[in-house]
Amino acid sequence: xxxxxxxxxxxxxxxxxxxxxxxxxxxxxxxxxxxxxxxxxxxxxxxxxxxxxxxxxxxxxxxxxxxxxxxxxxxxxxxxxxxxxxxxxxxxxxxxxxxxxxxxxxxxxxxxxxxxxxxxxxxxxxxxxxxxxxxxxxxxxxxxxxxxxxxxxxxxxxxxxxxxxxxxxxxxxxxxxxxxxxxxxxxxxxxxxxxxxxxxxxxxxxxxxxxxxxxxxxxxxxxxxxxxxxxxxxxxxxxxxxxxxxxxxxxxxxxxxxxxxxxxxxxxxxxxxxxxxxxxxxxxxxxxxxxxxxxxxxxxxxxxxxxxxxxxxxxxxxxxxxxxxxxxxxxxxxxxxxxxxxxxxxxxxxxxxxxxxxxxxxxxxxxxxxxxxxxxxxxxxxxxxxxxxxxxxxxxxxxxxxxxxxxxxxxxxxxxxxxxxxxxxxxxxxxxxxxxxxxxxxxxxxxxxxxxxxxxxxxxxxxxxxxxxxxxxxxxxxxxxxxxxxxxxxxxxxxxxxxxxxxxxxxxxxxxxxxxxxxxxxxxxxxxxxxxxxxxxxxxxxxxxxxxxxxxxxxxxxxxxxxxxxxxxxxxxxxxxxxxxxxxxxxxxxxxxxxxxxxxxxxxxxxxxxx
Amino acid sequence: xxxxxxxxxxxxxxxxxxxxxxxxxxxxxxxxxxxxxxxxxxxxxxxxxxxxxxxxxxxxxxxxxxxxxxxxxxxxxxxxxxxxxxxxxxxxxxxxxxxxxxxxxxxxxxxxxxxxxxxxxxxxxxxxxxxxxxxxxxxxxxxxxxxxxxxxxxxxxxxxxxxxxxxxxxxxxxxxxxxxxxxxxxxxxxxxxxxxxxxxxxxxxxxxxxxxxxxxxxxxxxxxxxxxxxxxxxxxxxxxxxxxxxxxxxxxxxxxxxxxxxxxxxxxxxxxxxxxxxxxxxxxxxxxxxxxxxxxxxxxxxxxxxxxxxxxxxxxxxxxxxxxxxxxxxxxxxxxxxxxxxxxxxxxxx
Numbered sequence: 001x002x003x004x005x006x007x008x009x010x011x012x013x014x015x016x017x018x019x020x021x022x023x024x025x026x027x028x029x030x031x032x033x034x035x036x037x038x039x040x041x042x043x044x045x046x047x048x049x050x051x052x053x054x055x056x057x058x059x060x061x062x063x064x065x066x067x068x069x070x071x072x073x074x075x076x077x078x079x080x081x082x083x084x085x086x087x088x089x090x091x092x093x094x095x096x097x098x099x100x101x102x103x104x105x106x107x108x109x110x111x112x113x114x115x116x117x118x119x120x121x122x123x124x125x126x127x128x129x130x131x132x133x134x135x136x137x138x139x140x141x142x143x144x145x146x147x148x149x150x151x152x153x154x155x156x157x158x159x160x161x162x163x164x165x166x167x168x169x170x171x172x173x174x175x176x177x178x179x180x181x182x183x184x185x186x187x188x189x190x191x192x193x194x195x196x197x198x199x200x201x202x203x204x205x206x207x208x209x210x211x212x213x214x215x216x217x218x219x220x221x222x223x224x225x226x227x228x229x230x231x232x233x234x235x236x237x238x239x240x241x242x243x244x245x246x247x248x249x250x251x252x253x254x255x256x257x258x259x260x261x262x263x264x265x266x267x268x269x270x271x272x273x274x275x276x277x278x279x280x281x282x283x284x285x286x287x288x289x290x291x292x293x294x295x296x297x298x299x300x301x302x303x304x305x306x307x308x309x310x311x312x313x314x315x316x317x318x319x320x321x322x323x324x325x326x327x328x329x330x331x332x333x334x335x336x337x338x339x340x341x342x343x344x345x346x347x348x349x350x351x352x353x354x355x356x357x358x359x360x361x362x363x364x365x366x367x368x369x370x371x372x373x374x375x376x377x378x379x380x381x382x383x384x385x386x387x388x389x390x391x392x393x394x395x396x397x398x399x400x401x402x403x404x405x406x407x408x409x410x411x412x413x414x415x416x417x418x419x420x421x422x423x424x425x426x427x428x429x430x431x432x433x434x435x436x437x438x439x440x441x442x443x444x445x446x447x448x449x450x451x452x453x454x455x456x457x458x459x460x461x462x463x464x465x466x467x468x469x470x471x472x473x474x475x476x477x478x479x480x481x482x483x484x485x486x487x488x489x490x491x492x493x494x495x496x497x498x499x500x501x502x503x504x505x506x507x508x509x510x511x512x513x514x515x516x517x518x519x520x521x522x523x524x525x526x527x528x529x530x531x532x533x534x535x536x537x538x539x540x541x542x543x544x545x546x547x548x549x550x551x552x553x554x555x556x557x558x559x560x561x562x563x564x565x566x567x568x569x570x571x572x573x574x575x576x577x578x579x580x581x582x583x584x585x586x587x588x589x590x591x592x593x594x595x596x597x598x599x600x601x602x603x604x605x606x607x608x609x610x611x
Numbered sequence: 612x613x614x615x616x617x618x619x620x621x622x623x624x625x626x627x628x629x630x631x632x633x634x635x636x637x638x639x640x641x642x643x644x645x646x647x648x649x650x651x652x653x654x655x656x657x658x659x660x661x662x663x664x665x666x667x668x669x670x671x672x673x674x675x676x677x678x679x680x681x682x683x684x685x686x687x688x689x690x691x692x693x694x695x696x697x698x699x700x701x702x703x704x705x706x707x708x709x710x711x712x713x714x715x716x717x718x719x720x721x722x723x724x725x726x727x728x729x730x731x732x733x734x735x736x737x738x739x740x741x742x743x744x745x746x747x748x749x750x751x752x753x754x755x756x757x758x759x760x761x762x763x764x765x766x767x768x769x770x771x772x773x774x775x776x777x778x779x780x781x782x783x784x785x786x787x788x789x790x791x792x793x794x795x796x797x798x799x800x801x802x803x804x805x806x807x808x809x810x811x812x813x814x815x816x817x818x819x820x821x822x823x824x825x826x827x828x829x830x831x832x833x834x835x836x837x838x839x840x841x842x843x844x845x846x847x848x849x850x851x852x853x854x855x856x857x858x859x860x861x862x863x864x865x866x867x868x869x870x871x872x873x874x875x876x877x878x879x880x881x882x883x884x885x886x887x888x889x890x891x892x893x894x895x896x897x898x899x900x901x902x903x904x905x906x907x908x909x910x911x912x913x914x915x916x917x918x919x920x921x922x923x924x925x926x927x928x929x930x931x932x933x934x935x936x937x938x939x940x941x942x943x944x945x946x947x948x949x950x951x952x953x954x955x956x957x958x959x960x961x
Contacts (some may be wrong), residue, residue, distance in 0.1 A: 516831060584645045
């Protein structure tokens with residue numbers, strides 16, 4: 001980063017984009033979240049037992065707190081500063097704290113935004129009833145839009161309903177949060193598969209949003225595939241059949257092919273539907289499996305073996321029935337360019353007996369229902385060309401979001417897409433330029449209350465990451481609907497919330513007040529402050545700090561000139577936000593100021609405030 | 612109220628030869644006023660002891676009374692400590708040192724503790740050349756009793772309420788030189804680049820090492836007109852030379868420019884490398900040091916850095932021929948050598 005662009009003057013002008021960007025980046029969790037949920041703010045509310053407020057902050061930002069609190073891919077957690085403090089330190093369990101807010105909140109129906117009885121005259125069609133579409137509906141309905149939703153399933157929720165097994169996400173939680181949106185007066189057409197976009201467009205909607213996900217599970221064309229058809233299932237389809245109760249049993253010996261989250265859901269579901277010997281096989285080494293580590297852990301906890309470096313070669317059929325699979329063992333080798341190839345080992349093939357096989361080797365998009373001659377341009381992967389900021393297609397009133405836009409991602413990304421698409425749809429319907437994006441709502445406010453007193457709990461907890469208690473394994477496996485994770489109780493929730501470092505409490509420096517007494521530099525526990533001579537080259541500056549700033553992803557906070565001509569430099573990487581620099585500053589040159597950042601949505605601030 | 616230091620430290624914090632990080636040399640969180648110069652001196656001591664890989668349990672911190680004398684709580688929390696009587700730190704240190712010569716003694720005192728109530732003790736510990744580091748945290752006022760002028764308040768210095776000092780100040784550096792101190796330096800709490808190597812050299816010196824550290828009282832003596840404020844000291848500070856301290860075990864790798872630099876080798880083989888700022892200044896010339904200090908004083912400047920060092924002094928233990936071993940390690944057969952030895956001693960007096 002250019003040092004000149006992150007100088008902080010006497011009065012930080014929070015209207016300046018460079019300052020907003022700088023402080024935004026310091027709040028690692030919020031920055032990493034696709035929807036930019038204000039994580040530290042709701043964690044503090046949880047610590048205070050204000051679950052309803054914590055829930056509503058989440059609901060405004062990510063629409064599905066109870067769902068995400070159980071199923072989110074949690075990009076916030078690997079980003080969490082706490083995980084960098086030392087080798088044994090783990091990130092704050094942000095995702096499961098979100099669930100605490102959802103599980104313990106009060107009735108929130110009175111807090112939801114009012115839906116105008118008089119509509120604004122604009123009609124919106126949503127194709128697909130998943131998280132992206134529901135987010136668009138949530139953001140636009142309070143503004144008076146007339147919204148119609150089409151989905152081929154019997155209920156709303158999209159892949160959240162069809163792909164996530166109920167032992168991870170109970171139906172009640174899903175129904176509750178989907179209904180908060182649908183109850184906003186959305187006209188729903190379930191069991192209605194849209195076969196022609198042209199037909200929808202002909203109905204004179206002012207805008208159409210496509211949130212049809214990536215519903216097509218990839219197949220494996222191996223010898224025996226056709227003959228074994230009756231016992232070979234595509235993972236996503238099989239999970240959907242289980243979710244909608246079309247399937248309630250599977251053979252005793254099951255092989256799941258694939259190393260992603262769908263494979264993990266498949267194997268655990270199979271275990272609950274009669275599978276006794278369920279095995280997961282992966283082509284690649286264990287370490288490069290695509291599934292989230294915690295989902296792999298959960299599968300292993302249930303005793304499911306995961307065999308890596310096994311490439312499937314053949315479905316073995318005997319007397320017209322699938323009896324086993326043949327695998328070739330490989331090892332991963334890398335060439336000079338870092339490209340991986342799986343090299344066969346000189347070992348006999350591995351034969352694994354099976355009654356059923358679930359193929360979970362990836363998903364793809366498919367748009368046979370979009371006519372290619374109606375003005376929507378497609379790219380070389382046969383996907384509609386979608387703008388990454390506006391989510392617009394080449395047809396001005398058609399927008400795409402969620403997995404349908406750029407391929408399979410996750411729920412929180414779909415929500416983020418939905419927010420942006422809703423902004424675009426609103427601008428489009430109001431005749432404004434969709435490229436003019438609304439700015440986030442930001443504030444920067446001192447948190448000093450008195451001597452040694454800050455508005456937040458600045459003490460840094462030493463607690464280890466709390467483990468979510470699980471239902472006893474035997475009990476959990478008895479019923480598909482038994483939720484395995486029990487969630488944090490109050491004691492664990494408070495302990496976990498206290499582990500948050502409050503990174504939104506920004507250290508803001510006013511060089512004109514500094515008398516260069518060294519007090520902040522001396523007291524800083526992690527030695528991230530240095531007063532030193534100026535350097536034009538950031539790398540030189542990074543190397544000469546008290547502890548060299550090696551994490552280049554984290555910015556340096558560089559002050560303007562001090563009286564002696566030196567500058568105050570702070571390496572943001574490992575700041576504990578404990579506030580001791582400000583405590584020990586005799587002139588209040590350092591101050592701890594809360595930075596709030598709320599991403600703009602089409603329906604900002606429409607929810608009612610909790611008491 | 613949350614005023615607690617977190618336990619986390621930087622995971623890349625360096626370790627010293629003992630495998631310790633600087634955390635192992637920290638003390639309790641300071642309760643002095645925010646911005647107090649004394650806290651910087653504590654931090655410099657932590658850094659010096661860490662970098663010299665001194666075993667914390669091989670250090671004894673001894674102090675008198677005053678803001679300065681509170682500070683041993685805030686550094687070297689794993690070392691021995693004795694917070695003694697006002698102005699009596701030298702006596703207690705002398706006693707401790709005679710009992711156990713193996714420890715490093717760090718005496719911490721202030722201008723009140725050393726230049727007023729303890730002036731007599733100060734004079735005698737200097738002339739005895741007790742092996743210790745004696746630090747005066749000199750803020751030119753009585754901070755603990757709300758900022759009255761002290762014996763080191765400079766002439767014409769204005770205090771916070773506008774009073775002008777008309778009494779002659781006691782310059783402890785000159786006094787120490789007059790009384791025969793074998794290592795004398797002055798520094799500034801806001802200049803760790805100078806203070807840390809001075810502390811290292813002082814702790815390697817065998818004999819009485821005195822460092823007068825100008826340490827602004829941020830609450831009562833940091834006003835305009837004060838001659839011990841951060842601004843005044845920064846503007847009027849002239850260093851004799853820039854210092855590098857090279858411990859005996861390390862090889863000298865830096866090359867220094869000829870002519871403007873000087874090396875002073877201490878008795879243990881460690882080297883103080885001086886890059887001179889004042890031409891011709893020789894830190895081994897006591898009279899020249901006294902003159903240079905007075906000359907600067909007349910010009911209103913504060914001369915800092917290493918002012919005088921005697922590289923081969925005779926300390927109190929040498930003079931008295933005391934036990935080479937700490938008294939607590941002596942066994943009964945040594946302490947009570949028997950009747951024959953007693954008779955021979957008595958015989959020697961006849």
